[in-house]
Amino acid sequence: MKKSKAFWGYIVLALVIYAVVQVLINSGVLNMYYQNMLITMCINIMLAVSLHIIIGITGQFSIGHAGFMAVGAYLSAIGTMKLELPFVSAIILGAVVAALAGLLVGIPTLRLKGDYLAIATLGFAEIIRIIFVNIEYVGGAAGIQVRHQATWTYAFFAVVITILVIANFTKSRHGRACIAIREDEIAADAMGINTTYYKVIAFAIGSFFAGVAGAIYAHNFYIIQPTTFNFLKSFDILIFVVLGGLGSLSGSVVAAIFLTVVTTYLQGFPETRMIIYSLVLILVMLYRPKGLMGTKEVTDLFKFGKKGGSKA
Amino acid sequence: MSETLLKVDNLGITFGGLKAVQKVNMYLNRGELVGLIGPNGAGKTTMFNMLTGVYAPTEGSIVFGGKSIAGLDPYKVTRQGISRTFQNIRLFKELSVLDNVKVANHGLAKHNLLSSIFRLPSHFKGEAKMEEESLAFLKIFGLDVYKDELAKNLPYGMQRRLEIARALAAGPKLLLLDEPAAGMNPQETHDLMELIAFIRKEFNLTILLIEHDMHLVMGICERIYVLDHGQLIADGTPAEVRNNPKVIEAYLGEEVTE
Numbered sequence: 001m002k003k004s005k006a007f008w009g010y011i012v013l014a015l016v017i018y019a020v021v022q023v024l025i026n027s028g029v030l031n032m033y034y035q036n037m038l039i040t041m042c043i044n045i046m047l048a049v050s051l052h053i054i055i056g057i058t059g060q061f062s063i064g065h066a067g068f069m070a071v072g073a074y075l076s077a078i079g080t081m082k083l084e085l086p087f088v089s090a091i092i093l094g095a096v097v098a099a100l101a102g103l104l105v106g107i108p109t110l111r112l113k114g115d116y117l118a119i120a121t122l123g124f125a126e127i128i129r130i131i132f133v134n135i136e137y138v139g140g141a142a143g144i145q146v147r148h149q150a151t152w153t154y155a156f157f158a159v160v161i162t163i164l165v166i167a168n169f170t171k172s173r174h175g176r177a178c179i180a181i182r183e184d185e186i187a188a189d190a191m192g193i194n195t196t197y198y199k200v201i202a203f204a205i206g207s208f209f210a211g212v213a214g215a216i217y218a219h220n221f222y223i224i225q226p227t228t229f230n231f232l233k234s235f236d237i238l239i240f241v242v243l244g245g246l247g248s249l250s251g252s253v254v255a256a257i258f259l260t261v262v263t264t265y266l267q268g269f270p271e272t273r274m275i276i277y278s279l280v281l282i283l284v285m286l287y288r289p290k291g292l293m294g295t296k297e298v299t300d301l302f303k304f305g306k307k308g309g310s311k312a
Numbered sequence: 313m314s315e316t317l318l319k320v321d322n323l324g325i326t327f328g329g330l331k332a333v334q335k336v337n338m339y340l341n342r343g344e345l346v347g348l349i350g351p352n353g354a355g356k357t358t359m360f361n362m363l364t365g366v367y368a369p370t371e372g373s374i375v376f377g378g379k380s381i382a383g384l385d386p387y388k389v390t391r392q393g394i395s396r397t398f399q400n401i402r403l404f405k406e407l408s409v410l411d412n413v414k415v416a417n418h419g420l421a422k423h424n425l426l427s428s429i430f431r432l433p434s435h436f437k438g439e440a441k442m443e444e445e446s447l448a449f450l451k452i453f454g455l456d457v458y459k460d461e462l463a464k465n466l467p468y469g470m471q472r473r474l475e476i477a478r479a480l481a482a483g484p485k486l487l488l489l490d491e492p493a494a495g496m497n498p499q500e501t502h503d504l505m506e507l508i509a510f511i512r513k514e515f516n517l518t519i520l521l522i523e524h525d526m527h528l529v530m531g532i533c534e535r536i537y538v539l540d541h542g543q544l545i546a547d548g549t550p551a552e553v554r555n556n557p558k559v560i561e562a563y564l565g566e567e568v569t570e
Contacts, residue, residue, distance in 0.1 A: 007431070165429050168428060168429050168430075172429075173417075173439065176411055177415065180407070180415040183407060184404055186366070187403070191416040192390035192416065193415065193418055
């Protein structure tokens with residue numbers, strides 16, 4: 001009962017955030033510039049949280065996340081532009097194919113560990129990108145034109161669903177199994193956990209939501225090109241997760257919001273942008289070596305308060 | 313004559329050219345508490361690793377409850393009913409004490425992935441059952457007061473106990489304990505012996521125990537197997553093993569002559 005109460009609390013909180021922003025947009029306080037920043041923020045949160053389930057929860061160091069984002073972006077673009085599907089169906093199409101790509105990549109590579117897995121996933125992401133460069137149907141290197149259909153509403157609800165699914169997954173026997181794999185794979189195996197199955201499942205769920213993020217990303221601009229999804233994009237996503245604190249969902253969210261804001265404001269200083277961005281990263285890692293949130297969640301802060309209260 | 317639970321025939325494994333274990337025959341009857349001893353590097357832990365599927369034996373057979381389990385994946389072996397602890401503690405350090413036990417309880421739970429993602433009633437029912445069962449195991453081991461503590465913060469002796477609690481939560485018929493008393497003081501060892509005797513009765517377990525602490529092995533085991541250089545050199549009751557000249561030569565040496 002208590003758990004479902006907390007659940008509805010989060011839903012109400014999400015609706016309030018949505019309503020406030022929507023009112024601000026309608027009243028014209030938030031212009032196109034800020035709306036675009038908010039949508040980018042939502043996309044980055046989805047990317048961060050979807051990589052969090054792979055790296056932070058399951059402990060599989062995958063650095064090819066942009067590849068799955070690309071699959072979602074391209075497939076959804078094909079959906080709306082070539083197949084004339086409605087936007088929502090196109091998002092689902094992109095996400096499902098991205099999840100399938102995740103399975104296809106995950107099943108052979110998840111036998112690898114650590115650095116080797118990282119290199120393999122990076123390689124696969126590049127392969128995915130190069131496949132799109134060479135398919136004329138989607139415009140090759142020039143890219144594919146997409147209608148602008150992503151709005152704050154789509155982006156926000158996609159984020160809420162992403163976070164809900166991944167938080168629910170994490171707080172269940174399935175999520176615990178994944179964390180056990182992260183902590184000690186041999187022991188997890190010895191306790192009756194099918195480690196391969198859970199690694200692949202985490203990878204597929206992560207890829208699915210990277211696909212959703214990619215689909216919304218594609219429809220937030222008028223054109224998508226393969227170069228957008230190169231390994232630098234993968235590293236951007238990795239930075240969100242690491243900076244937020246490995247293993248912390250709210251950390252990934254906070255880091256994604258923080259870095260989106262930093263990047264957006266730094267666009268005004270093109271000469272020094274990358275220097276300042278790097279400095280911010282270095283400073284955060286110096287003062288918060290375990291990431292912004294460590295392994296804690298925002299909700300842990302409230303829990304401590306409650307505990308103290310009940311004891312007193 | 314009680315029923316045989318585990319039967320190992322002519323078991324062996326080679327790593328490259330090294331014959332780590334060879335031609336081992338052993339059996340465990342249902343409900344027995346059996347010790348496996350031997351000097352360092354004799355192949356005791358390798359035996360455990362073969363029994364639990366971590367290594368696939370290169371020769372011989374392992375039959376557990378009438379089924380061959382040699383070379384099966386570790387998680388499948390666990391679900392057949394063999395569960396273990398580790399010589400060098402392998403807890404999930406960043407998980408709470410309760411969650412450590414819940415992880416092992418995983419294989420007995422039924423609620424599936426979708427029911428958890430969509431928070432269906434079966435999820436809540438399943439999780440509540442896991443919580444209840446896991447707490448019961450913690451209580452037996454006197455760990456319920458630490459349930460929200462991270463496993464890495466427990467004192468050493470408690471970590472050892474938690475490992476056994478976790479192994480039990482997987483619902484085993486056969487429990488393999490790899491040096492459960494390593495690094496414990498005499499009082500802790502004594503308590504542990506009583507605990508092992510208790511859980512054996514309570515859960516109707518068969519136990520195979522690797523141990524260096526002779527006092528513990530001789531005190532509670534009904535039969536003992538002795539390994540040396542990967543081969544069985546003796547087996548029998550503690551008294552028989554203690555007086556076996558081969559064992560004295562290979563392992564007990566000074567301890568018995570003093």
